[in-house]
Amino acid sequence: MHLSLLRALFCIVCWTVATTVVASATTFTMQHGLNLDIWTTWPGTERWDEEPVLANFPEWRQNTDATKLRDIRKAGFDFVRMPIDPAIFLEDASAERVTRLIAETLESVDMLHEAGLKVIVDLHSIPSDVRKVGTNQILADPHLFARYLDVVRQLGKALAATDPATTAFEPFNEPVVDCDSTLFPIWPSMLERVHAAARKSMPGHTLVLSGSCWSSAYGLAKIDPRSIADNNVIWTFHSYEPYVLTHQGADWTGDSMSYVEGLPYPPGLLGEKAFDERAAIIRKTIATKAPEDRRDELLTGFNEMVGGVTTYPMVLAMLTEPFDKAAAWGKEYAIPPQRIFLGEFGMIRQEYRKAFRMPSSWRAAYLKDMTAAAKKRGFPWSVWSWGGAFGITLDDEKRELDPVILQGLGLKVP
Incomplete structure (x- = not known):
């Protein structure tokens, strides 16, 4: 009886471990x-x-x-x-x-x-x-x-x-x-x-x-x-x-992203000056096409962003x-x-x-x-x-x- 009880307890432990392993194995x-x-x-x-x-x-x-x-x-x-x-x-x-x-x-x-x-x-x-x-x-x-x-x-x-x-x-x-x-x-x-x-x-x-x-x-x-x-x-x-x-x-x-296009990845892809030239065109676009009451804000925002990615x-x-x-x-x-x-x-x-x-x-x-x-x-x-x-x-x-x-x-x- 004592051995049977031990055997039963052992089986329960084995089942618990097995189910734990299965649960772990099925994690996404x-x-x-x-x-x-x-x-x-x-x-x-x-x-x-x-x-x-x-x-x-x-x-x-x-x-x-x-x-x-x-x-x-x-x-x-x-x-x-x-x-x-x-x-x-x-x-x-x-x-x-x-x-x-x-x-x-x-x-x-x-x-x-x-x-x-x-x-x-x-x-x-x-x-x-x-x-x-x-x-x-x-x-x-x-x-x-x-x-x-x-x-x-x-x-x-x-x-x-x-x-x-x-x-x-x-x-x-x-x-x-x-x-x-x-x-x-x-x-x-x-x-x-x-x-x-x-x-x-x-x-x-x-x-x-x-x-x-x-x-x-x-x-x-x-x-x-x-x-x-x-x-x-x-x-x-x-x-x-x-x-x-x-x-x-x-x-x-x-923000200014509506006016941004043509900046290559990586920056030097099209030549040493191409990135800066493209950025200058974007600045001109913002200065002429953005709503007048937001131009300074949008230009400042663009300059801050583009200044950090020139190389x-x-x-x-x-x-x-x-x-x-x-x-x-x-x-x-x-x-x-x-x-x-x-x-x-x-x-x-x-x-x-x-x-x-x-x-x-x-x-x-x-x-x-x-x-x-x-x-x-x-x-x-x-x-x-x-x-x-x-x-x-x-x-x-x-x-x-x-x-x-x-x-x-x-x-x-x-």
């Missing part, structure tokens, strides 16, 4: 990823209950099929980050719409799994002054934030039915707070609430969490991960440095600074590099409504430097994005991956 892992589109045609809120919108949610499904998804995998991407706009779940949303959106999200995840891709489902809020629900509103309105947490719980509960080895959940994208040097940041306590809501709904899945200030490395450095106390978390940061080179022509930034060593120093900050943070808190994730980076392809298209070779050179910085530190990454202004395809209709861009990323042409 990743290497090279691609961000899918969020909204590329930006349907108005009045269309959010129309069948064509709901049946193609998320919107990238409108212009794709199984072959194009498999091409992503064949190129060497092992996962995708799939943005889901929470505004459509929150703004004048009926229970029927939310139920349908969750069902379409799960169907999208299944499509990507069938293509051989792992998936991070990214609840991706967007700063917006024209909608009722954007990142700023969610973070500023306690009632709306509570409703947002309900969406996190609902979506997390649905995703809990997926395989933890192939699906992870990122419950908040780019909190736009705590960008100053305040002694009382608000994001850490909000992050704890976001984490708690997601973890309660999906106890076995990997969660992807970020710091404040647009999910920057600077914001990540303000987070003490011991307040989360969860080893099944991947920490993410985003970087588009040097911004003046990666956002050329972007007319939604509210390739200056560019590389700015490019690698976020990586060094994230790596130092990980070392301080014993977070292994595979759990620090460069979730977004990229260089603009072509701004909507603008004629200038960034040469693929310039973009490829930039992406090569970014992925090299990530590889050096052991960070997984996901480039922004499949389509849209930063798309890595030749166009948004045929969805053919740009071979020059793929080479820059160290991948292969399918």
Whole structure:
């Protein structure tokens, strides 16, 4: 009887160890990823209950099929980050719409799994002054934030039915707070609430969490991960440095970038004087075409930005600074590099409504430097994005991956 009891106890211990090992083995892992589109045609809120919108949610499904998804995998991407706009779940949303959106999200995840891709489902809020629900509103309105947490719980509960080895959940994208040097940041306590809501709904899945200030490395450095106390978390940061080179022509930034185009990467690519000559043309454009009451402000902003990237060593120093900050943070808190994730980076392809298209070779050179910085530190990454202004395809209709861009990323042409 005594031996039988010991044998039984031994079996229980063995079973416990075995299940622990299995749970550890099924933790989400990743290497090279691609961000899918969020909204590329930006349907108005009045269309959010129309069948064509709901049946193609998320919107990238409108212009794709199984072959194009498999091409992503064949190129060497092992996962995708799939943005889901929470505004459509929150703004004048009926229970029927939310139920349908969750069902379409799960169907999208299944499509990507069938293509051989792992998936991070990214609840991706967007700063917006024209909608009722954007990142700023969610973070500023306690009632709306509570409703947002309900969406996190609902979506997390649905995703809990997926395989933890192939699906992870990122419950908040780019909190736009705590960008100053305040002694009382608000994001850490909000992050704890976001984490708690997601973890309660999906106890076995990997969660992807970020710091404040647009999910920057600077914001990540303000987070003490011991307040989360969860080893099944991947920490993410985003970087588009040097911004003046990666956002050329972007007319939604509210600064001088709308007037910037043609700055090569790297700076000396077209000759010793070409970069300065291009910068001079941009200054003239701002001085003559920008609104009169903003010209001085926009010129000052452009000069400050471009002055820091006139040589390739200056560019590389700015490019690698976020990586060094994230790596130092990980070392301080014993977070292994595979759990620090460069979730977004990229260089603009072509701004909507603008004629200038960034040469693929310039973009490829930039992406090569970014992925090299990530590889050096052991960070997984996901480039922004499949389509849209930063798309890595030749166009948004045929969805053919740009071979020059793929080479820059160290991948292969399918």
